[in-house]
Amino acid sequence: MAPSKPSAEKDVYSVILPTYNERQNLPIITWLLNKTFSEHNLDWELVIVDDGSPDGTQDVAKQLVKAYAPHVQLQTRTGKLGLGTAYVHGLQFARGNYIIIMDADFSHHPKFIPRMIDLQRKHDYDIVTGTRYAGDGGVYGWDLRRKLTSKGANIFADTVLRPGVSDLTGSFRLYKRGVLEKLFAQTDARGFTMQMALAVTAKAKGYSIGEVPISFVDRVYGDIVVDGLRDLA
Ligand SMILES: Nc1nc2c(ncn2[C@@H]2O[C@H](COP(=O)(O)OP(=O)(O)O[C@H]3O[C@H](CO)[C@@H](O)[C@H](O)[C@@H]3O)[C@@H](O)[C@H]2O)c(=O)[nH]1
Numbered sequence: 001m002a003p004s005k006p007s008a009e010k011d012v013y014s015v016i017l018p019t020y021n022e023r024q025n026l027p028i029i030t031w032l033l034n035k036t037f038s039e040h041n042l043d044w045e046l047v048i049v050d051d052g053s054p055d056g057t058q059d060v061a062k063q064l065v066k067a068y069a070p071h072v073q074l075q076t077r078t079g080k081l082g083l084g085t086a087y088v089h090g091l092q093f094a095r096g097n098y099i100i101i102m103d104a105d106f107s108h109h110p111k112f113i114p115r116m117i118d119l120q121r122k123h124d125y126d127i128v129t130g131t132r133y134a135g136d137g138g139v140y141g142w143d144l145r146r147k148l149t150s151k152g153a154n155i156f157a158d159t160v161l162r163p164g165v166s167d168l169t170g171s172f173r174l175y176k177r178g179v180l181e182k183l184f185a186q187t188d189a190r191g192f193t194m195q196m197a198l199a200v201t202a203k204a205k206g207y208s209i210g211e212v213p214i215s216f217v218d219r220v221y222g223d224i225v226v227d228g229l230r231d232l233a
């Protein structure tokens, strides 16, 4: 469990969660985030950045803003403008001194967040990244082709760029807020190379990066049993 600090200097963790057509996943991920942060006595907020999802994600998000007040905020954009710029957009509204970036489709399970926070606190890391490619981390639900593409991209980047980070393309990360702000200012990539650019730039600038093994599970909709939901029944 993450050690608690005196309330005067209590850290605030802002989760930036870009969504596009995540109506079915959003209530469950929000419930799990609330459960995880509450159980660990951590101050948190969720910044949902939705890009005009046609499936009604925003209607669900508005209900969650009310149900979990004051922890959840919804920030919207009019069209599907991509993941990278969604993070940049969300950061403007986040009030935390730590920022967590994750996916809404359960590829990134909230249960790993306390481990990331523990590790960050222990070493005062600037960034803690979830890794599928070290320790007991792994990928589940992808076909061999996608696994090899991802693994290959990471081996290629590690060989050429030598950043010493085992999962460069993954996006499940905890950042010190100031570090993420600087990295956004120092990198242009906002597409699929963004995660890699952030990690490589961070290393080049001398920021410290810790790693927590995660199991990455391919997208979950409503009816697949998600670890940690037994108490909902
Ligand atoms: N706001 C917004 N959200 C988006 C958009 N596109 C995707 N999202 C949201 O971003 C998250 C990831 O999107 P997925 O479509 O599930 O991506 P993925 O293919 O599973 O890719 C994931 O794995 C890659 C590593 O292998 C990562 O590089 C990538 O960042 C992501 O985590 C989900 O929460 C999804 O709703 C967009 O244009 N706008």
Ligand SMILES: [Mg+2]
Pocket: 103, 105, 107, 218, 219
């Ligand atoms: Mg996904």
